[in-house]
Amino acid sequence: MNKLKILSKSIWVFHFASAACNNCDIEILDVLTPRFDVERFGVKLVGSIKHADAMLVSGMMNRKGAEFLKDLYDQAPKPLAVIAFGSCASSMGMFKVSYNRVIPVDEIIPVTAYIPGCPPRPEAIIDGIVKVVKKLRGEI
């Protein structure tokens, strides 16, 4: 069986919050609640990057955060899916012209999927999970 196919059935997610305004982080917890229960697909939040199969990056990448993000990505066991979560992480959002903006997430590390929204709705997050699963299985 294909390695990535198995991976797509049990995605353990590590959450990297880089100075997010906390709305994205609250919405991530939303999809674990009874209404949207993503454990149905084997998705689980883990506390250590070493256990992770997917890294969820939320918030605006600043100069200090960028180094940590690169470090964490290098430490993680591959294959690893990276998901840019929310407007800030995907496209720098309203901070695009801010003086302390650095680089968008996809210029630091390769990004597998983007989830738009400020904050993304739980439906959008589930759609993002579907995108990641499809990409891992090679259907997109």
Added chain:
Amino acid sequence: MKTIFYFLVFPGFLFALIVGMVASYIERKVTARVQWRVGPPILQPWYDLLKLFTKESVVPENAHLLTFLATPVLFMVSATLVAMYAGMAFFFPDAAFQGDLIVIVYLLTIPPICLILAGAASANPLASLGASREIKLVLSYELVFWMTIAVIWVKTGGELSLVNIMNKPPVMYSYSGGIASVLALFVMQAKLGRVPFDIAEAETEIMAGAYIEYSGPLLGFFKMGQYILLATLPFFISSIFWGGVNVFKYVALLVIVILVENTNPRLKVKQCLKLFWFILFPLSLVALILAVVGL
């Protein structure tokens, strides 16, 4: 040849792993239903395991290499040995030997020791914190565990063989045995590292503790060991206290573990020590005295 079969296939590795995966599925499903969720599919533990074995393993630069690599395997092997001896007494009474109760109780202390070594070898502050908490956890429950085993020993008239203990009337139906079997439930919860005694891997405080630096196949070995322990401990407790094992007794014990896990908060390290040493240990002493008196 027969020993290898016992170890690898029937009461040992393969059987215990499959039972453990089913038990783990039941655990996750019941937890989900308690929280009014749907829960994972039945093959989820299998997918998790398979996935871990397809990923790469990252070894930290400062870790002690041999200890770091050996402890997950030792963890799994000692858990498998427990499963083998406990299963042999039940399924193949002829192959069991006198004194396997003591062997099992000793073997049950090896997985926590492996975890402590793994945490200490990982070169990670949170992992060493997890190791130190595991030491405190072992210190708290081990005394009570030995006392409950002593109650069994007195109650059955000096039996140390699992087969003979299972053939006697269940220890549970007496005052001393009743108290001891309740205490054994506490110890089982702590040995499995489930809430309220999950201080050593507290995911929200110290990020899985000793497991934090493990990834890929190495984490997979730990996971397999956990599945096997989850399959074995209710089996063992049921066979020494409840007079043998059947599906109902096993599932009942499993559901007790799961419901306690879902309705309790995590204890602090201090509270855990206090509970075991100052509340449960005197109780176990009372149970032992009652057993000696003959109640």
